[in-house]
Amino acid sequence: MDLVLALAVCALGGVVAGLIGVGGGVIFVPAMVIFLSMDQIEAEATSLLMIAIVSLFGTWRQRGYGNVDLRDAILIGVLSPIGVVFGVVLANELPERALKVAFGVLVLYVAWRLMKKALRPDRPEPEGSSGQG
Amino acid sequence: MDRERLIKLLVVGTAAGAFSGLFGVGGGTVIVPLLIAFLAFPERLATGTSLAAIVLIALFAVITFSFYGEVDIETGVILSIPAVFGVIAGTALQQRIPERSISILFSILLVGVAVQMFFF
Numbered sequence: 001m002d003l004v005l006a007l008a009v010c011a012l013g014g015v016v017a018g019l020i021g022v023g024g025g026v027i028f029v030p031a032m033v034i035f036l037s038m039d040q041i042e043a044e045a046t047s048l049l050m051i052a053i054v055s056l057f058g059t060w061r062q063r064g065y066g067n068v069d070l071r072d073a074i075l076i077g078v079l080s081p082i083g084v085v086f087g088v089v090l091a092n093e094l095p096e097r098a099l100k101v102a103f104g105v106l107v108l109y110v111a112w113r114l115m116k117k118a119l120r121p122d123r124p125e126p127e128g129s130s131g132q133g
Numbered sequence: 134m135d136r137e138r139l140i141k142l143l144v145v146g147t148a149a150g151a152f153s154g155l156f157g158v159g160g161g162t163v164i165v166p167l168l169i170a171f172l173a174f175p176e177r178l179a180t181g182t183s184l185a186a187i188v189l190i191a192l193f194a195v196i197t198f199s200f201y202g203e204v205d206i207e208t209g210v211i212l213s214i215p216a217v218f219g220v221i222a223g224t225a226l227q228q229r230i231p232e233r234s235i236s237i238l239f240s241i242l243l244v245g246v247a248v249q250m251f252f253f
Binding site: 006007008010011012013014015016017018019020021022023024025026028031032036038041042044045046047048049050051052053054055056057058059061062063065067068069070071072073074075076077078079080081082083084085086087088090091099100101103104105107108110111112113114115117118119 | 134139142143145146147148149150151152153154155156157158159160161162164165166167169170174177178179180181182183184185186187188189190191192193194195198199201203204205206208209210211212213214215216217218219220221222223224225226227228233234235236237238239240242243244246247248250251
């Protein structure tokens, strides 16, 4: 039964990944911890494998729809590991609480900007979109 | 590619890595909003390009983790099966909704991330 729940929640994670372009780890990790009693580190490591597989299929579909700039994606993907090292060093140097609060504020600012852009009344909908309503 | 755009992409890639190193948030949480807000990508292009970048990022990370033997390959593959069906359905669904609703969904996710940062 727990495996069935884990499978169902991971299907949902895939839908979220496809809809908003994230890997889905935000859903896969808790699914493994809660339903399969995996420990956090093992769940995170395993979710990375799932993310690689899921985003590969997502990329394939999105490429078919014409929604992938492959050159930009490779640039971002290749640079990211350098950023990871940077982040880990920073995490060891600065107090965790302050970092989290600063990141939280930044994330809220970005959320506000996205929302403002989305709700701007004069925004033209690109061709091929179903538009509002 | 013009210089300003290249620099912005370098920032997006480094930031995506740095924030996952710092807080364990996935790359997409950083890549998608930055592509939309700072490189003026339309939402669908931002999410598709993000997924392609995540393939590389996750591959690097999973290879690193596998050296420490933390990856449960069998469980990962089994759980990926419904997740792959999910992502195919999710991308198909995404083509049928207005682009702005993707931004709104993403804002909701970001508020959730902020709450997690403030309280956990």
